[in-house]
Amino acid sequence: xxxxxxxxxxxxxxxxxxxxxxxxxxxxxxxxxxxxxxxxxxxxxxxxxxxxxxxxxxxxxxxxxxxxxxxxxxxxxxxxxxxxxxxxxxxxxxxxxxxxxxxxxxxxxxxxxxxxxxxxxxxxxxxxxxxxxxxxxxxxxxxxxxxxxxxxxxxxxxxxxxxxxxxxxxxxxxxxxxxxxxxxxxxxxxxxxxxxxxxxxxxxxxxxxxxxxxxxxxxxxxxxxxxxxxxxxxxxxxxxxxxxxxxxxxxxxxxxxxxxxxxxxxxxxxxxxxxxxxxxxxxxxxxxxxxxxxxxxxxxxxxxxxxxxxxxxxxxxxxxxxxxxxxxxxx
Amino acid sequence: xxxxxxxxxxxxxxxxxxxxxxxxxxxxxxxxxxxxxxxxxxxxxxxxxxxxxxxxxxxxxxxxxxxxxxxxxxxxxxxxxxxxxxxxxxxxxxxxxxxxxxxxxxxxxxxxxxxxxxxxxxxxxxxxxxxxxxxxxxxxxxxxxxxxxxxxxxxxxxxxxxxxxxxxxxxxxxxxxxxxxxxxxxxxxxxxxxxxxxxxxxxxxxxxxxxxxxxxxxxxxxxxxxxxxxxxxxxxxxxxxxxxxxxxxxxxxxxxxxxxxxxxxxxxxxxxxxxxxxxxxxxxxxxxxxxxxxxxxxxxxxxxxxxxxxxxxxxxxxxxxx
Numbered sequence: 001x002x003x004x005x006x007x008x009x010x011x012x013x014x015x016x017x018x019x020x021x022x023x024x025x026x027x028x029x030x031x032x033x034x035x036x037x038x039x040x041x042x043x044x045x046x047x048x049x050x051x052x053x054x055x056x057x058x059x060x061x062x063x064x065x066x067x068x069x070x071x072x073x074x075x076x077x078x079x080x081x082x083x084x085x086x087x088x089x090x091x092x093x094x095x096x097x098x099x100x101x102x103x104x105x106x107x108x109x110x111x112x113x114x115x116x117x118x119x120x121x122x123x124x125x126x127x128x129x130x131x132x133x134x135x136x137x138x139x140x141x142x143x144x145x146x147x148x149x150x151x152x153x154x155x156x157x158x159x160x161x162x163x164x165x166x167x168x169x170x171x172x173x174x175x176x177x178x179x180x181x182x183x184x185x186x187x188x189x190x191x192x193x194x195x196x197x198x199x200x201x202x203x204x205x206x207x208x209x210x211x212x213x214x215x216x217x218x219x220x221x222x223x224x225x226x227x228x229x230x231x232x233x234x235x236x237x238x239x240x241x242x243x244x245x246x247x248x249x250x251x252x253x254x255x256x257x258x259x260x261x262x263x264x265x266x267x268x269x270x271x272x273x274x275x276x277x278x279x280x281x282x283x284x285x286x287x288x289x290x291x292x293x294x295x296x297x298x299x300x301x302x303x304x305x306x307x308x309x310x311x312x313x314x315x316x317x318x319x320x321x322x323x324x325x326x327x328x329x330x331x
Numbered sequence: 332x333x334x335x336x337x338x339x340x341x342x343x344x345x346x347x348x349x350x351x352x353x354x355x356x357x358x359x360x361x362x363x364x365x366x367x368x369x370x371x372x373x374x375x376x377x378x379x380x381x382x383x384x385x386x387x388x389x390x391x392x393x394x395x396x397x398x399x400x401x402x403x404x405x406x407x408x409x410x411x412x413x414x415x416x417x418x419x420x421x422x423x424x425x426x427x428x429x430x431x432x433x434x435x436x437x438x439x440x441x442x443x444x445x446x447x448x449x450x451x452x453x454x455x456x457x458x459x460x461x462x463x464x465x466x467x468x469x470x471x472x473x474x475x476x477x478x479x480x481x482x483x484x485x486x487x488x489x490x491x492x493x494x495x496x497x498x499x500x501x502x503x504x505x506x507x508x509x510x511x512x513x514x515x516x517x518x519x520x521x522x523x524x525x526x527x528x529x530x531x532x533x534x535x536x537x538x539x540x541x542x543x544x545x546x547x548x549x550x551x552x553x554x555x556x557x558x559x560x561x562x563x564x565x566x567x568x569x570x571x572x573x574x575x576x577x578x579x580x581x582x583x584x585x586x587x588x589x590x591x592x593x594x595x596x597x598x599x600x601x602x603x604x605x606x607x608x609x610x611x612x613x614x615x616x617x618x619x620x621x622x623x624x625x626x627x628x629x630x631x632x633x634x635x636x637x638x639x640x641x642x643x644x645x646x647x648x649x650x651x652x653x
Contacts, residue, residue, distance in 0.1 A: 033447065193557050197598075216562050
């Protein structure tokens with residue numbers, strides 16, 4: 001009997017350790033895919049950096065349709081993964097359904113807000129970062145006309161466009177901002193052909209700098225901009241390297257840092273609401289060896305001054321999502 | 332709206348219409364022979380991937396296009412095997428091909444290039460660059476006709492001209508050759524063709540082989556001319572719009588050209604909301620323009636503008652004895 005106890009006890013201990021070993025963090029990407037060279041890829045980079053540094057592994061999943069969202073969350077939670085990180089605003093609804101059922105699991109949602117005791121919500125002040133690249137666009141433009149190509153027409157993307165237009169107008173009051181959206185369905189995140197045609201249409205209207213906030217569609221925008229010898233601005237990840245010398249800068253959104261931090265904190269991720277802006281380096285503009293020749297000292301000085309002003313609170317950039325309207329551009 | 336803007340929109344229409352036109356003609360050959368082809372989208376996607384992958388490896392867009400045609404033909408062969416040889420349901424086979432292409436392209440791209448389901452960027456001879464037609468520069472000074480020739484007609488990739496030439500060729504093959512007559516007959520009454528001693532199976536296979544070639548060219552155009560590489564699901568529903576165009580054109584080549592140019596024009600117009608507002612003095616929702624091809628097709632199907640009658644034996648596998 002006591003022998004049986006030992007065996008059972010041993011088995012239970014083994015099962016417990018196995019359970020603990022299973023508590024690896026998980027990340028779920030949004031439609032658009034892990035390697036979109038943009039938002040999701042940034043999340044992946046952060047997770048991979050954590051894995052490389054700690055030598056541990058993480059679970060991941062790319063959804064193929066909206067219907068898989070809640071299922072994916074529950075699957076990872078049942079499996080004992082902790083924390084579970086989700087990249088994308090569309091996760092808010094399924095997560096608010098599922099989070100209460102797994103009180104011992106901590107969830108992290110990036111770009112969305114879910115009010116629950118075990119959810120850490122992270123949103124970015126994209127309008128602030130877009131404002132800064134808008135300033136650079138206006139300073140680099142010779143025609144006084146700049147373009148914006150959005151992906152799917154949703155408030156978040158309008159927030160990018162609105163901040164960008166405000167930055168442009170701050171430098172050049174008379175500048176024209178042409179704003180186009182690729183579409184109204186998720187296919188708009190993956191239509192580089194239409195991105196190219198939108199860019200050509202904007203060029204024919206005089207645009208010589210185009211900002212793409214469009215996921216995979218942006219690849220087509222940047223390609224056409226390079227083909228037609230105008231400047232483009234990348235988004236989310238640093239995309240300067242895609243066309244060296246032809247991408248003015250990238251509006252970086254440090255999704256990677258957020259994922260990295262969440263994975264590092266492990267099960268102790270603090271729930272709550274977080275805003276990542278220029279002040280805490282959540283968003284910004286990218287300068288590296290691929291675009292330093294395009295940016296002059298004066299441009300960098302001016303945009304850095306604006307960044308400091310935003311960080312200290314002297315300068316407020318209007319957030320489209322606060323009142324669903326934009327003073328600087330019509331969509 | 333001035334001439335320059337109009338030309339720019341028409342220029343864009345022509346580029347957007349070309350993949351639709353090639354896919355539409357592919358569907359026309361296939362459906363005229365009685366094989367419904369929902370899989371145009373998947374074939375284009377597979378061709379887009381293979382052409383970009385091979386064009387990158389070999390550095391030649393032409394070899395890439397041949398490889399794209401090959402990939403598209405493989406899918407055609409599967410479609411033929413399932414729906415002609417084994418007499419399966421043509422619609423289901425086509426849908427399966429779309430799913431297969433959507434998944435397989437990304438998996439292959441990831442295992443070959445490890446760039447996350449895309450191919451590396453093409454440059455130089457790996458892409459079909461726009462070509463200038465003769466005298467474009469010299470004639471550009473001529474009023475009205477000059478800019479039309481220099482900006483609109485000249486300056487496209489060679490595949491655009493191939494696509495346009497395919498229209499008279501398709502018409503000639505279908506309506507002026509013995510092969511075309513038999514092909515059309517097989518779509519209307521395969522038993523009659525069989526009685527005349529002509530192979531129904533052979534004709535149907537040759538029709539989907541032609542469809543494979545055309546879809547292959549369309550896919551290569553997307554990946555190696557309009558874009559510089561393959562990205563995940565880059566056809567973005569163009570195969571379905573081509574099917575809509577085919578119904579809109581009532582399965583006739585010249586009307587197919589018109590339908591594709593119209594749909595391309597609507598897509599190009601949706602890119603310029605400012606022009607619409609400037610011309611009509613009121614705002615038209617871009618979403619409405621995007622949906623218009625489908626709305627028009629539904630109207631045609633509902634029988635408001637003449638009747639769209641598909642080939643009579645379409646969708647039915649041919650069985651010798653009943």
